[in-house]
Amino acid sequence: MPKTSARLLALLSLLQARRDWPGALLAERLDISPRTVRRDVDRLRELGYPIAAFKGPEGGYRLQAGTELPPLLFDDEQAVALTLALQVVTTTGAGVEEAAARALTTIRQVMPARLRHRVDALQVTAVDPAPTGGRPQVGSGTLMALSSAVHAREVLRFDYTAGTAADSGAPRRAEPHHLVTYAGRWYLVAWDLDREDWRTFRADRISPRVPTGPRFAPREVPGGDVGALVAGRFRGADAHxxxxxxxxxxxxTAAATVAPYVRDGLVEALGPDRCRLVLGAWSWTALAATFGRFDADIEAVGPDELRQAFARLARRYADAATAHRPPPPGP
Structure with missing residues (x-):
C-alpha cells in the first residue's frame, strides 16, 4: 500500500477512536509534521469524511456526522463482531433480514483475505425463538419512530391494536422510556398517561401518530432495572x-437435588434428605403446583393460602384420577 494511503487510514482510525484530537498529538502519533496532518485532513474531506477543525489552546480536529455515508474503517475485532451481529439479526423480528444479508455480503467483499477467511469460519445458525403461532414482524420505520421518541423524551401518541377490546380503541398517550426485545418480539416500555401506570406495548401493534407530544422528564422504572421489569411482567410479577x-x-429430598432447578428461590439444607424451599409465583395454585414438581413429599410451612391451594390441587388431581372413562368401542 502506498505510504500516503496507509497514513490516511491510520489518521482515520485515530479520528474514529475519540471525539477530539489536538493537531500536535495527531502529528506525534503518526510521526509526521502538523503541516502533513493538515494536508491529510484535507484529503479525507475530499473523500467525503466530515472533519471539522476546532480552536483552542492546542487546536485540533473532530470527525463529525455527515449527510452521506463515506467508506468505513473497522479493525479485525469490530469486523468479526459486525459479522456475528448480522448473522443473528434474523431472530430480532425487526424485518431487516434482506438488508442484513446485503450488508454482510458488502462487508465480506471489502475484507482483506486474512480476515475474510476468519469470518467465513464464523458460521452461526440463528434459531428463531418465536412463540407458537409465529412472530410478527415490526417495520424498521416503526422501530425508528419509537426509538426517536425514547431518545428525544417526547410523549408518544399512537393507535394500538391489543389482544382485548379493553386495551384497544382511542389513541394512546404514553411517555416512552425503553425499546426492548424479549423472546423474539419488540416491546415499548412506557408510562401510560391515561392509566397512570407502567405498561409494556407490543411494537408490532403500535401505529405511531405524528407529530409527537411535548417533552417529559424521565421516570425511573420500578426497581431501577428495565430488564427485570419486563421479565417480571411476563411471568406474572407485579410492577416491581x-x-x-x-x-x-x-x-x-436433598438440597443438592432441588437447587439446580430453582432460579430466584431459596434452598436451605436441613439434613441429608430434607431441605427448606421458598418460592414465588403469580398465583397460589401455580405456586403449589411448582412445589409439587420436585417429586418429593411436601410439608407446607405457610402461609395458609398455600395450604388451601394444595387442598384445591389435591381435589382436582383426585377427580382426574377417578374420572369415568368410557369403555373402548367394541369390535
Missing part, C-alpha cells in the same frame, strides 16, 4: 418485578 405470592415448604 416481584412475585405476588410467596410460600415456604419442607421437601423430603
Amino acid at each position: 418485578g416481584d412475585w405476588p405470592c410467596h410460600g415456604e415448604v419442607v421437601l423430603r
Whole structure:
C-alpha cells in the first residue's frame, strides 16, 4: 500500500477512536509534521469524511456526522463482531433480514483475505425463538419512530391494536422510556398517561401518530432495572418485578437435588434428605403446583393460602384420577 494511503487510514482510525484530537498529538502519533496532518485532513474531506477543525489552546480536529455515508474503517475485532451481529439479526423480528444479508455480503467483499477467511469460519445458525403461532414482524420505520421518541423524551401518541377490546380503541398517550426485545418480539416500555401506570406495548401493534407530544422528564422504572421489569411482567410479577405470592415448604429430598432447578428461590439444607424451599409465583395454585414438581413429599410451612391451594390441587388431581372413562368401542 502506498505510504500516503496507509497514513490516511491510520489518521482515520485515530479520528474514529475519540471525539477530539489536538493537531500536535495527531502529528506525534503518526510521526509526521502538523503541516502533513493538515494536508491529510484535507484529503479525507475530499473523500467525503466530515472533519471539522476546532480552536483552542492546542487546536485540533473532530470527525463529525455527515449527510452521506463515506467508506468505513473497522479493525479485525469490530469486523468479526459486525459479522456475528448480522448473522443473528434474523431472530430480532425487526424485518431487516434482506438488508442484513446485503450488508454482510458488502462487508465480506471489502475484507482483506486474512480476515475474510476468519469470518467465513464464523458460521452461526440463528434459531428463531418465536412463540407458537409465529412472530410478527415490526417495520424498521416503526422501530425508528419509537426509538426517536425514547431518545428525544417526547410523549408518544399512537393507535394500538391489543389482544382485548379493553386495551384497544382511542389513541394512546404514553411517555416512552425503553425499546426492548424479549423472546423474539419488540416491546415499548412506557408510562401510560391515561392509566397512570407502567405498561409494556407490543411494537408490532403500535401505529405511531405524528407529530409527537411535548417533552417529559424521565421516570425511573420500578426497581431501577428495565430488564427485570419486563421479565417480571411476563411471568406474572407485579410492577416491581416481584412475585405476588410467596410460600415456604419442607421437601423430603436433598438440597443438592432441588437447587439446580430453582432460579430466584431459596434452598436451605436441613439434613441429608430434607431441605427448606421458598418460592414465588403469580398465583397460589401455580405456586403449589411448582412445589409439587420436585417429586418429593411436601410439608407446607405457610402461609395458609398455600395450604388451601394444595387442598384445591389435591381435589382436582383426585377427580382426574377417578374420572369415568368410557369403555373402548367394541369390535
